[in-house]
Amino acid sequence: MRLSTKGRYAVTAMLDLALNGKTGPVTLAEISENQGISLSYLEQLFAALRSKDLVRGVRGPGGGYYLGKSSDEISIANIICAVDEWVEFTRCGGRQNCSGGARCLTHTLWDDLSAEIFNFLADISLGDLVRRNLANRNGRDTSLSAVSTSSSQAA
């Protein structure tokens, strides 16, 4: 898995779209202005998002972008994978030349952990984030998703 600033930009832009796209299409110029991301960089990100059907573009005056599907059907994992080229994990290409077994062992552990992280992000949708915010206008600490058993360790 890969979670970089590029993915953050994409998620941020999609959030902007989910929040402001209720009435009509949102232009990249608006998102650029709102989020402080350069227009051309947004174009590149949205090319990737469009290829995965996460957004739908409308050309011409009055055009812009819509979400490609309902905000509940778009997970954070979907967005990050679209722009960050889901890096395939080196799992020794099956079982070949995995010297000693110690290598395969840690690879397996890492793969399991990666899958867990992916599932975590796949379970949070754009809709979840938006609703959480609306519900949290003056309240506090609304749980983001079904998953929320944090405690024990801090930074």
Add this chain to the structure above:
Amino acid sequence: MRLSTKGRYAVTAMLDLALNGKTGPVTLAEISENQGISLSYLEQLFAALRSKDLVRGVRGPGGGYYLGKSSDEISIANIICAVDEWVEFTRCGGRQNCSGGARCLTHTLWDDLSAEIFNFLADISLGDLVRRNLANRNGRDTSLSAVSTSSSQAA
């Protein structure tokens, strides 16, 4: 947050250390051999891990690295933060010049999500991963941590 191949290398190396360090110190040469990571790159990673007291080095023949504390006291988030320089999230530096409010809104949403991801990774320890593997020798699908409510969405 930031989850790159660099962090993956660090987690993988720490897993190797947790698995093989029961009897004595583990040399970087062994980890390099086991995991296919260059020795010098490991040195750089372990310099960062050492500065955060996640590992303890012993010089000289028969030397190597120990875990700096119990594997239960080392979270995945600890490891990734040590090598990846925990990127501070642009939250508009407080509340200044955040045009329109739409920007602050998505920033807040992103910050909340980031915190959630961090908590998720902070709740998984090296010890969890090791125990999961031992428990899963011939069994299947042992839950990794307390957190495991996945369903609904897939890739």
Add this chain to the structure above:
DNA sequence: TAATTACCTAGTGATTTGGTTGGAAATAGA
């Protein structure tokens, strides 16, 4: 026709990645 917008391609400086080289300091064993 003109303005607006998505869409496309190429390039660019800065940073990060993952690695190499060449050591120095500490320690165990001969």
Add this chain to the structure above:
DNA sequence: TCTATTTCCAACCAAATCACTAGGTAATTA
């Protein structure tokens, strides 16, 4: 004490990635 081993440390490097700029073309509206 000498030597081998190992961590430690600094500088440097090619390749990739990041975030952006520049300069268009295609579709659509008024």
